Amino acid sequence: MDQNRIKRNKLLSERIIKGLESRNMEGYYAETKEEALAKALEWIPEGSSISWGGSMSVNEIGLKNTVCEGNYTVYNRDTAQGPEEKRKMELAAYDCDYFLTSANAITEDGVMVNIDGMANRVSAIAAGPRNVLMIIGMNKVVKDVDNAMSRARNEAAPINAQRFGLDTPCAKTGSCFDCKSPDTICCQILITRFSKKPKRIKVILVNEELGF
Numbered sequence: 113m114d115q116n117r118i119k120r121n122k123l124l125s126e127r128i129i130k131g132l133e134s135r136n137m138e139g140y141y142a143e144t145k146e147e148a149l150a151k152a153l154e155w156i157p158e159g160s161s162i163s164w165g166g167s168m169s170v171n172e173i174g175l176k177n178t179v180c181e182g183n184y185t186v187y188n189r190d191t192a193q194g195p196e197e198k199r200k201m202e203l204a205a206y207d208c209d210y211f212l213t214s215a216n217a218i219t220e221d222g223v224m225v226n227i228d229g230m231a232n233r234v235s236a237i238a239a240g241p242r243n244v245l246m247i248i249g250m251n252k253v254v255k256d257v258d259n260a261m262s263r264a265r266n267e268a269a270p271i272n273a274q275r276f277g278l279d280t281p282c283a284k285t286g287s288c289f290d291c292k293s294p295d296t297i298c299c300q301i302l303i304t305r306f307s308k309k310p311k312r313i314k315v316i317l318v319n320e321e322l323g324f
């Protein structure tokens with residue numbers, strides 16, 4: 113990465129972390145995926161119960177694989193044998209110590225926007241898990257909430273809709289048409305602007321392109 117961009121992203125991350133702290137959340141800036149993984153493992157004590165919402169960023173820094181192989185209790189709904197076990201794991205996720213996820217966008221002053229189809233991810237961010245750990249690449253930083261909403265619906269959603277082969281206007285055109293398609297992944301939209309419980313939400317910003 114260009115040295116000037118490295119410098120700019122570091123300065124911007126300081127502003128975002130101040131914004132997060134002013135909102136009762138905690139932030140850390142990692143230059144690399146490896147540093148992000150090390151910080152995540154420093155924050156999550158061994159023996160913790162862990163679950164996650166769909167997130168490429170969590171995968172891309174190697175966090176999901178590491179906790180699956182480590183000394184943690186993992187609730188992974190992808191391994192469920194049938195719908196009943198899947199539901200049990202989804203409910204168990206609300207009582208876990210650490211819920212791992214990302215955000216569709218984060219503003220320069222520390223507000224996060226997430227869209228969701230099944231809403232397991234946004235509901236767990238809002239309440240339930242004792243801690244929420246978000247891994248967010250600097251490619252997801254935007255100026256304000258309007259831009260965060262636009263990024264979520266015109267960039268993240270179309271790519272995710274294509275990824276899952278969904279029948280939505282954004283999958284066909286690459287842009288949001290505010291659909292009411294049965295396949296829509298915009299059933300619930302969460303704006304996270306303050307944490308009632310101090311430091312429940314922790315964010316690791318990563319100076320790499322992660323997720324969509």
Ligand code: SF4
Nearest residue numbers: 269282288289291298
């Ligand atoms: S509302 Fe519909 S068209 Fe818009 S981003 Fe969501 S799924 Fe795509």
